[in-house]
């Protein structure tokens with residue numbers, strides 16, 4: 001979870017590229033770039049367990065190039081990283097008889113059961 005310094009108001013602008021793309025947040029006095037969850041398990045490039053369509057080599061290159069340009073232009077760059085223990089409650093493998101994308105009730109709310117992804121200290125969790 002990223003907490004932007006200061007208030008997020010109507011001044012906040014969002015530009016998103018696919019899932020885990022890039023978000024630019026602007027406030028009257030502070031502007032930052034957040035690169036969201038660009039990790040192996042979310043990319044086709046790395047045959048990730050929860051890969052998003054379009055996240056091939058060209059996509060990753062575009063994220064890298066645009067992030068570099070924004071950094072050179074003086075914007076602070078932040079990245080988020082999805083990071084789960086292998087026994088995470090949202091993984092279907094931790095629920096006997098369930099399969100990926102089944103939905104269960106958890107704390108009274110619907111919870112999608114995901115394929116294991118971004119497990120701590122694995123290559124799939126690495127930020128690209």
Ligand SMILES: [Zn+2]
Nearest residue numbers: 082083084118
């Ligand atoms: Zn996750």
